[in-house]
Amino acid sequence: MRPAPSIVVFTTLSGAGYGLLFWLGLLRPLGLVPGDAPFAVAALLLALALVTAGLLSSLAHLGHPGRAWRALSQWRSSWLSREGVAAVATYVPAGLLLPALLLGWQGAAAALGLLAAAGAAATVYCTGMIYASLKPVREWRHPLVVPGYLLLAAFSGAALLAMLGAFRGDGAAPMALAILAGAAGFALKRAYWRGIDAAPPVATPESATGLGVIGTVRTLDPPHTETNYLLREMGFRIARRHAARLRRVALAAGFAAPIALLLLALPAGGAAAAALATLAAALALLGLLVERWLMFAEATHTVTLYYPPSAR
Amino acid sequence: MTSLPDPAPGAKKLGLVIDLDTCVGCHACAVNCKEWNTSGHLAPLPDFNPYAAGAEGVWFNRVHAYEAGEGEAGRTVHFPRSCLHCEQPACVTVCPTGASYKRAEDGIVLVNPETCIGCGLCAWACPYGARELDEDAGVMKKCTLCIDRIYNETIPEAQRQPACVLTCPARARHFGDLGDPESAVSRLVRERGGYDLMPEMGYRPVNKYLPPRRRAVAGAPPQEAAPRAEEIANPLLRWVDRVLSR
Ligand code: SF4
Numbered sequence: 097m098r099p100a101p102s103i104v105v106f107t108t109l110s111g112a113g114y115g116l117l118f119w120l121g122l123l124r125p126l127g128l129v130p131g132d133a134p135f136a137v138a139a140l141l142l143a144l145a146l147v148t149a150g151l152l153s154s155l156a157h158l159g160h161p162g163r164a165w166r167a168l169s170q171w172r173s174s175w176l177s178r179e180g181v182a183a184v185a186t187y188v189p190a191g192l193l194l195p196a197l198l199l200g201w202q203g204a205a206a207a208l209g210l211l212a213a214a215g216a217a218a219t220v221y222c223t224g225m226i227y228a229s230l231k232p233v234r235e236w237r238h239p240l241v242v243p244g245y246l247l248l249a250a251f252s253g254a255a256l257l258a259m260l261g262a263f264r265g266d267g268a269a270p271m272a273l274a275i276l277a278g279a280a281g282f283a284l285k286r287a288y289w290r291g292i293d294a295a296p297p298v299a300t301p302e303s304a305t306g307l308g309v310i311g312t313v314r315t316l317d318p319p320h321t322e323t324n325y326l327l328r329e330m331g332f333r334i335a336r337r338h339a340a341r342l343r344r345v346a347l348a349a350g351f352a353a354p355i356a357l358l359l360l361a362l363p364a365g366g367a368a369a370a371a372l373a374t375l376a377a378a379l380a381l382l383g384l385l386v387e388r389w390l391m392f393a394e395a396t397h398t399v400t401l402y403y404p405p406s407a408r
Numbered sequence: 409m410t411s412l413p414d415p416a417p418g419a420k421k422l423g424l425v426i427d428l429d430t431c432v433g434c435h436a437c438a439v440n441c442k443e444w445n446t447s448g449h450l451a452p453l454p455d456f457n458p459y460a461a462g463a464e465g466v467w468f469n470r471v472h473a474y475e476a477g478e479g480e481a482g483r484t485v486h487f488p489r490s491c492l493h494c495e496q497p498a499c500v501t502v503c504p505t506g507a508s509y510k511r512a513e514d515g516i517v518l519v520n521p522e523t524c525i526g527c528g529l530c531a532w533a534c535p536y537g538a539r540e541l542d543e544d545a546g547v548m549k550k551c552t553l554c555i556d557r558i559y560n561e562t563i564p565e566a567q568r569q570p571a572c573v574l575t576c577p578a579r580a581r582h583f584g585d586l587g588d589p590e591s592a593v594s595r596l597v598r599e600r601g602g603y604d605l606m607p608e609m610g611y612r613p614v615n616k617y618l619p620p621r622r623r624a625v626a627g628a629p630p631q632e633a634a635p636r637a638e639e640i641a642n643p644l645l646r647w648v649d650r651v652l653s654r
């Protein structure tokens with residue numbers, strides 16, 4: 097599947113933004129992050145900026161961005177519509193959280209924060225389900241896809257909160273959470289890649305044409321001499337060599353390095369901790385961009401079974 | 409509404425039956441499809457870069473060719489591919505806007521170009537590659553089963569068939585109601601062992617494909633009948649025959 101930059105950027109940025117919103121809403125009432133208004137406002141604004149940038153980037157992917165509001169209508173059947181509804185709904189408590197924080201309404205801020213956290217989790221869950229519900233793409237049907245979206249959003253969100261906390265000299269809780277989520281994400285991605293490498297294809301050229309009763313099916317003449325939308329969109333291929341290398345880059349830059357930096361930042365404190373945590377968050381986001389790119393580039397679609405093996 | 413209509417028992421299921429035995433791979437169906445639909449209700453079907461290298465465009469029907477099997481048992485098969493108007497079309501249920509829908513009255517799967525946002529999710533959800541994005545208009549397009557022909561009372565009744573079916577010189581394409589077990593297409597499917605593409609996907613296509621007929625098994629090569637002795641009129645030759653037959 098073609099890794100459209102708008103979608104890769106969207107899911108990575110908004111995932112991190114929702115992760116940040118989630119941890120802010122959850123940890124603040126528990127007293128695990130600085131409780132003052134300026135800290136929470138900064139975290140909230142960063143989260144909303146990331147989420148909004150991501151959503152705007154996803155609009156760039158549409159043929160008719162001006163009609164995007166229509167996508168809120170089919171939540172009964174469509175995970176994309178549910179994602180849209182959840183995203184819009186999350187803006188309500190997240191938006192009201194801002195005045196609640198500024199006016200110092202602690203009870204309301206706690207409640208709104210928890211609601212926003214729930215909305216953030218629901219939105220990321222819907223994002224994962226959009227992919228996991230597509231039968232023709234076996235790499236996306238894998239049971240670790242939805243947990244992966246949730247875990248990586250939690251990881252990048254915690255890394256961002258740790259960065260903000262470190263600047264205030266109080267980032268221990270989100271740092272610890274980011275380390276845990278990062279380690280879990282590392283293990284999950286490795287298990288996922290092992291899983292998709294080992295799994296058999298969902299269909300074959302024989303079942304796609306029904307000609308398996310005669311014997312092995314080979315393509316003879318293509319239906320068109322140039323490329324087309326289907327091949328550009330669904331027939332994207334990267335050499336296995338690059339895939340293996342990029343997986344290592346994602347694991348090292350996206351998970352291992354941020355974990356190591358945060359482990360150093362935990363005892364450090366002060367400006368050193370802030371610098372280390374900032375680097376950790378930046379690397380995590382960069383690694384996740386690579387991971388998300390691979391999520392598309394490595395996914396295969398059954399329509400390519402109709403085309404020569406070089407397109408698959 | 410992108411939720412699927414409840415299937416009424418005995419409801420019409422309009423669709424195509426494609427005979428892979430007789431298809432000669434001439435692409436006439438694909439060309440006539442393009443011709444009709446680029447002037448029909450989904451018009452235009454754009455071509456991008458049409459007069460230069462890298463020309464490509466939107467087509468609702470594409471004709472592939474395959475080899476199946478080895479050696480003498482091997483076959484060359486021409487294989488037209490278009491929307492199968494599935495009974496469980498995830499292309500419809502994933503659509504966030506309601507632009508994609510399946511008609512309750514005849515099962516045809518359509519896109520409303522007025523409400524489609526061109527997100528492309530339906531094309532991802534179709535295992536068969538039946539949907540193509542009109543990148544000029546920013547909306548998804550697909551086979552309509554020539555809905556603007558089959559119900560069109562301004563054209564003679566005999567022509568109220570999909571353009572691909574009418575034009576096929578090999579009569580390899582048949583159109584009808586696959587929900588009616590007694591229709592001509594349903595009988596054809598029964599008699600010829602018509603099948604679904606990628607049944608493991610669970611989309612339950614309405615369109616069916618008829619397999620290439622089994623090649624007649626070649627018997628022993630024909631023997632030249634030898635003349636019997638009494639049929640040889642010339643006495644000399646009769647004698648030679650007797651001598652040589654000993
Ligand atoms: S063939 Fe594809 S586009 Fe047509 S109904 Fe089935 S899933 Fe939808």
Ligand code: SF4
Pocket residue numbers: 502503504505506507508519523524525526527528529530531547548
């Ligand atoms: S491209 Fe159009 S028809 Fe397809 S899912 Fe998106 S809105 Fe629906």
